[in-house]
Amino acid sequence: MNKFKKLKRYTLFFAIGSLYLLTSFLLRIVFLTWNFHEAQTDVISVIKSLVIGTFFDLGTLSYFLILWSFYLFFFPSKWTGNIVDKTVQTTYFIIVSVIFYFSFFAEITFWEEFQRRFNFIAVDYLIYTYEVIQNINESYPLPFLISGIIGLELLTVWFLKRKRIFKLTFKSNASRTTKAFILGVNLVLVIGFGLFVNNESAEWSNNRYNNEISKTGIYSFFAAFRNNNLKYKEFYLSFSDKKAFKIVQDELNISSINKTATSPISRTITNTQQEITPNIILICIESLSADFMKAYGNEKKLTPFLDSLRTQSISFENLNSTGTRTVRGMEALSLSIPPTPGRSIVKRENNEHLFTVGEVFKNKGYENTFFYGGDGYFDNMNHFFSNNGFNIVDRGRKLLNIDDILTKRTLIEDEEVNFENAWGVSDEDLYDKVLKVTDALPKNQPFFHFIMTTSNHRPYTYPEGKIDIPSGTNRNGAVKYTDFAIKQFLKKASKKEWYKNTVFVIVADHCASSAGKWELNINNYHIPAFIYNFPNKKPFQVKKLSSQIDLLPSLFGLMNWSYESNFYGQNVFEKNYQPRAFIGNYRKLGLLKDDHLIILNDHKSFNNYQYVASNHQLYKKDTDSLLLNLAIANYQTADWLFRNQGLTIKTKDEKN
Template sequence: MITLFSFFAELTFWQEFESRFNFIAVDYLIYTYEVINNINESYPLPLLISGMLLLAIGITYTFYKLNIFKNSFNSNITFSRRLLISSILISSAVLFSLFVKNSWAESGNNRYANELSKAGIYSFFAAFKNNELNYTDFYKLINDKEAFALVKEELTETGTIFSKGLSIRREITNTNQTYKPNVIMITVESLSADFLEHYGNNQNLTPNLDTLANHSVFFSNMYATGTRTVRGMEALTLSIPPTPGSSIVRRMDNEHLFTVGHVFKQQGYTNTFFYGGDGYFDNMNHFFGNNGYNIVDRGRKLLNETYDGTRTLIKDNDVTFENAWGICDEDIFNVVIKDADKKYKENKLFNNFIMTTSNHRPYTFPNHKIDLPVGTREAAVRYTDYAIGNFINKIKTKPWFKNTVIIIVADHCASSAGKNEIDISKYQIPCMILNLPNTAKMNISKMTSQIDLFPTLWSLLGWKYTSSFYGKNVLDESYKPRVVLGTYQKLVYMKGDSLVILSPQKKVDTYLYNKTKNEQIKTSFPVTLTNQAIANYQTAFEIFKNGSLKQ
């Protein structure tokens, strides 16, 4: 029964993540409430379990009829020989776990082939063992001084004054007029760029978002840094490349960091993180609550929980629809509106980070909202678009709307697997800034990263601030298009069409990327480019580990 369960579980895991069991499967064991309910709502568990039970009984009966059990239990093999055979089998398993690395299977450029060459259960325990990777142990290194010098050179823009030493901390000056509007950022779950008509979709899934994009500062060529929500949160709060292993949101010693929220707090804002589910999941409450944000979520009170900010639980009377992942998008937006009304009456500037949940399996949402049936990804995207359009229409009547900027950005794409080891097209996301004061609509077609969002916004608002961010103002004349992205092991730096992939065992691969054909052609680059890639990740890992990312 255990063997059959793991077999079918791996099939459904592949369907969702296009991968053998990996660190996501390990992580999800911790959050049993959300995951079990999500599985129960997504799959016919009674039928699946009954089917596995019948299969197990059938196999057991077949073994019985073939006398396999009888031959085994009536065997005359001596105890010493049984002990020898058992010792060999157990020793083999121990030796494999100690010395055979799961990454040995990753020898090709096709990620599907690499994943298929692994064993599912072995992959699970390998992921459990290696949930975090030490950059300095597993990746190509250059001299620290050279690494920081390269990053500083790349981050230099108009009005930048760097601190001395192995640091990227700097003062950003600005000669433009200063504005301080409220900021509401809607981070949309799994919103791939190719769901929007702007990127060629003809299913009419996002009529509201497509209309809004036409009247916004639209980042039409932006890329997410990773493939999970916590990676998007990391990029949008820390503006840092995705270092190997789990997101910093989920790591130890991630309190009091130099975040986007810290800059807003310095400017007199109140920061709030809104989440329709339980923020205990993926360590979100701990991260936001100890990095300058108040928390509003649909969770449970935990004993001895402590945050620098406050935590408010969403009440039952604020909920019209809820599934395993949390309340529907309309409900969380209504909670945000109530909070904004309150902040406005108290004359408080607010910066809100909203994380949506409706565009997540099992793709369920309130009935009679859209003309697509519940239960598919396309329907969930359409509902999320409807909820955002409804939210914008509601807040237009509010007295605080005139002085409020709305950001709509995805956390990551709906899927990341493709024909290449790293499929760049599966990282492209939409991003737009609405209602920006004294700024005409524009389409920023230059290649940009999630980490560039807030440095660009603050430049448009005329802010002067201290920065420890890897993001840049993409409108500055010194900006040269580049993105940072990856998986929990593969680290990617792309500048123009030049692609560098860093992997464990200090491996460096270089390609030319043809976006039109979505092709990667193996080639060689000057060491200056590969060193630039190494410098970004090496320094990002270093400033987190040595504590200089702290405030």
């Protein structure tokens, strides 16, 4: 009883700790129930997930309580309960408890979208508050959520007052020994977690859902913030750069090395046949998984036009995205490079004047333009494309400044918009702007358009009356509207003079979901891609395994182009092409070849799997050292090239 009295001064302190541990436990139960059939739910696995999760909760809680511990240790006992004491502790309690309740609801909405704890996506979203807040407001009953947080906060304060928690805190004192003990325990937890525990320590299972349930959202958020820019050699298996580049050079069939080039993979692609230079319109579709299409098993008739277009095109049947975010798709399509660890190159510093597909087009006399239905400030799109040879057309909400004029930025004006949501204008409005800009180009000017759509994105809203699924219902409606909008675009384009000499490349940026029980789920990287209206080519299917980074080099091959290349992507139509695909997220880096998947992890380890496509399952497999070395070499050299300006275009003076 006397020991309890010594702790009364810490009653509010322990109350906030209990609140956090309780809400975190409930959240784990919610996630476990939500994905009960995907997670390992035997008794041992469930207990282990909950115990490890509680361990991370204690570590997270220690960071929130460390300042409070110092306050209670140093605050003079004679001033206990005065106005300063009441103000400081009550304010701290309210701020921290609001953060806990906000995190509770935010994690539920984040899990619904990504089936994960907070990760680098949540970190990135902090930067783009307008789009994110608007998206939340349009997707969820935001006033209800805010009211819920306020209501829970008031209920908590009422409950604690009824239990005399505040009174006990401000009427009691603790001994110096008690204060020192609590501060000491808190310090041990903070230092221990800071030095010896990382977020990957929670990844004890082969089942990704159990790993995610074992984590703590707030802790995962700050871990992602810290690891947004990972240096390959510090975190992944590696060997000498010379050996790594030799492996990649052999893979790319580079026999002679250009010693004056900044990149060891720089080479000349030579074609002996007559070049053709049609206009190219690349449509990068938001979140269009292959399994939305009938050709890949969907029976809901969501993409009737794309299904028909596929049969009239050069269709890539087994092509995989490199990542799970739009900027990864842009990186793969524009830079033709495997995904480097951490954030995409599109979002990194020093990503200007890189060797992109735009440089190849420019050297052939093309005018390059990037079209985006939202504000291109989001995800650093405008900066990346404008500093790598593209004009910009977007739905910017800011007045044009001198930088916009110098980079040829054009806005989608209010009078050109019939519908928009948090992410941008409807696909139809975007395509109409593309037609308008294209019509204004000089008659004989070849062009390359890179179009990024937005309609197939939560909140899944689009103009009413276009399709038979009401706006805002679900993703199926957004997919069907996406299909409808492309049909209308090609119908209008077919009436234009430039249409006959225009090739349309249609591809997704990534799949609609990356959720699954494996660390990388191969079936969630399969995306549709096809080349339509290519001159003098009958439709055919490319069934070889291929990567998103191969799409543009393959197009260049079809057009018989000779050009300087710094790409990892290859022409799949070449006889010596070796089928493989790079897949990853911001930490896991995978190489798929035949039925063998190598996954490199950011704690200098790897996993080997055999992939069985019939049931989308992975099974542990003996190590293939050649494939492991190939995976290491590609990812290591890609990271090296970016960090050492190996992707940067040399000026004429530099070349000389």
